[in-house]
Amino acid sequence: MSGFPARRMRRLRRTGGLRSMVRETHLRPEDLILPLFADATTDTPVDVPSMPGVRRHPVSGLPSVAEAAVDDGVRAVILFGVPEAKDERGSRADAGDGVVQRAVRSLKEEFPELTVITDVCLCEYTSHGQCGIWEDGDVDNDATLERLASTAVSHAEAGADVVAPSDMMDGRVAAVRRALDDAGREETAILSYAAKYASSFYGPFRDAADSAPDVGHRRGYQMDPANAREALREVRLDVEEGADVVMVKPAMPYLDVLSSVRREFDLPTAAYHVSGEYAMIRAAGEKGWLDDAEAMHEAVLSIKRAGADLVVTYAARELARRARSG
Secondary structure (H helix, E strand, O other): OOOOOOOOHHHHHOOOHHHHHOOOOOOOHHHEEEEEEEEOOOOOOEEOOOOOOOEEEOHHHHHHHHHHHHHHOOOEEEEEEEOOOOEOOOHHHHOOOOHHHHHHHHHHHHOOOOEEEEEEOOOOOEOOOOOOEEEOOEEEHHHHHHHHHHHHHHHHHHOOOEEEEOOOOOOHHHHHHHHHHHOOOOOOEEEEEEEEEOOHHHHHHHHHHOOOOOOOOOOOOOEOOOOOHHHHHHHHHHHHHOOOEEEEEOOHHHHHHHHHHHHHOOOOEEEEEOHHHHHHHHHHHHHOOOOHHHHHHHHHHHHHHHOOOEEEEOOHHHHHHHHHHO
8 A cells, every 4th residue: 555645535525424514515495596477367377388397376376386485495586477468668567566566465475584586677578578668679778777666666665575677777776776765665675687698598487477579689788698707897886886686697607707706796696597507407307318306406506606695596495305304
């Protein structure tokens, strides 16, 4: 054995207590945020074919879904809405009796301790599918800010704990913060989609939320996938405008960006494990090409390891169960 290295790396890798004692990254139930789709067009759950295991739910059915999630250990949800009608200005986005507003009230009444986050964007409510007011072949940034701010206030007044502007308009965090404060909602937090890329991984979500654009595209306001330094500028602006939490979306194709954001800023950092990331793992599992439960855990663990404090993921329930079971 002369010359054998004294440092044996395998010593700490044995299964059992020692391996877990030296584990550097932990995925806990409180790290996970479950997306929920509130659908005003149905009285029964609707499967999303491109997202196995994910459904759109009528408002009346959301409390039972939330109850099951809470039982699994999930402590936060983020709500998306499918309205009963759409128009060019997304009028139902800030309606007091809108689908998200009703969903928030229902969930907070049943589960006051559940953290309810709402997505603030117009794409689910506009007939053209763009994230803002569409004028002369483009989104009118400043006109959109007023609509977003009004939507955020309506969510807060319904009882949302956190509003999450995801539109990527310039100045939207400042506009939302100002509107919330003016409405006496100073305690409502803002989770900003601070670095949101124009990604091909959003396809299944657009099926679920019926939000694919019918005109134009979103590359004029969502970030170029080639840019990383720009993400830090985007995040810095949102921090200066009053964001309480910043988010990188998507997660896995942008782990380098996530890591840089975490190092650069001291705010809580979230990442969105988006629909396409979720769907491709599920699809490979259905084909028998991999163990999708193990792959899902490994994927979300990589997001945590890269620096995310919080992860939005459609697999939140199963990951929370796994974490609780050890």
